Amino acid sequence: MTPIQYVGLAYAMVFLLFFGYALRLTRNSKELEKKLDQLERETRGN
Amino acid sequence: MVAKISQLFLRVSPYVALGLFPVTLWCVFFWVPSDAFLGLSQRIFYYHVPGAITCFVGFTAGGVASGLFLKTGNIDWDHAAHASVGVGLLFGTILLVTGSIWARTAWGTWWTWDARLTTFLVLWLIFASYLLLRTMADDNEMMPRWAAVLAIVGCVNIPVVQFATRLWRTIHPQVIRNPDGGINDPAMQATLGLCLIAYLVMFTWLWALRVRLLRMHDRVDYLLDEAYREGSTQ
Numbered sequence: 001m002t003p004i005q006y007v008g009l010a011y012a013m014v015f016l017l018f019f020g021y022a023l024r025l026t027r028n029s030k031e032l033e034k035k036l037d038q039l040e041r042e043t044r045g046n
Numbered sequence: 047m048v049a050k051i052s053q054l055f056l057r058v059s060p061y062v063a064l065g066l067f068p069v070t071l072w073c074v075f076f077w078v079p080s081d082a083f084l085g086l087s088q089r090i091f092y093y094h095v096p097g098a099i100t101c102f103v104g105f106t107a108g109g110v111a112s113g114l115f116l117k118t119g120n121i122d123w124d125h126a127a128h129a130s131v132g133v134g135l136l137f138g139t140i141l142l143v144t145g146s147i148w149a150r151t152a153w154g155t156w157w158t159w160d161a162r163l164t165t166f167l168v169l170w171l172i173f174a175s176y177l178l179l180r181t182m183a184d185d186n187e188m189m190p191r192w193a194a195v196l197a198i199v200g201c202v203n204i205p206v207v208q209f210a211t212r213l214w215r216t217i218h219p220q221v222i223r224n225p226d227g228g229i230n231d232p233a234m235q236a237t238l239g240l241c242l243i244a245y246l247v248m249f250t251w252l253w254a255l256r257v258r259l260l261r262m263h264d265r266v267d268y269l270l271d272e273a274y275r276e277g278s279t280q
Contacts, residue, residue: 004075005076007075012071015067023060025255029259029262030056036265036269043273
């Protein structure tokens with residue numbers, strides 16, 4: 001492997017971490033939205 | 047409309063982005079040939095140029111959504127503008143960082159007061175002040191309107207940045223649509239195009255995520271107001 005390809009692998013690691021974080025954020029925000037929907041329903045029910 | 051678009055992006059964009067980015071990495075670091083004059087440092091263009099275009103798309107979308115918010119008064123457009131500027135600024139920062147790294151290699155300096163660089167820095171600062179305004183005047187009900195006007199004013203600066211290399215003497219290279227040079231190799235053009243698509247998809251993902259968070263923020267504020275009103279009447 002050439003030095004530039006090692007740089008490429010380092011970039012891949014950074015992107016992997018970033019994607020992991022973004023996916024986690026997407027999933028957590030979806031769960032939070034569901035909880036908010038439930039809270040709104042309960043508030044209207046009262 | 048904004049909510050539907052953001053839901054669609056949240057369903058599709060993560061998978062498309064996850065599929066595209068490994069391909070772009072392979073293209074940039076393993077497949078595309080090095081530039082004959084600039085050598086390895088030219089490869090940073092594959093992140094710098096798409097970063098610039100995505101940033102401009104974000105700022106333009108922010109300006110258009112701000113105009114629609116001022117016209118209709120629909121808060122969804124304000125959310126769309128806020129998200130567009132925020133994510134656009136992220137790509138603008140990537141542009142500044144990658145440009146600076148390349149400049150250190152090619153020009154021997156991290157920064158120079160060249161027309162293209164200076165006009166872009168002004169643009170970046172205008173939109174950074176947009177986010178600052180939104181944060182500092184969060185409790186003022188006129189703030190979304192002030193922010194919308196600022197975003198539209200910022201958009202006026204985009205053509206100035208775009209045409210800075212033609213309007214003034216500048217050392218900034220013109221990579222696209224340059225008859226005397228630029229990226230002409232088909233493999234380089236394909237890699238640049240693929241990176242641009244990947245960046246735009248990434249933009250839609252982050253934009254949709256930001257819109258979802260802003261909408262939730264408003265809903266929580268509304269619930270808190272309702273709870274406060276109920277508490278004060280009991």
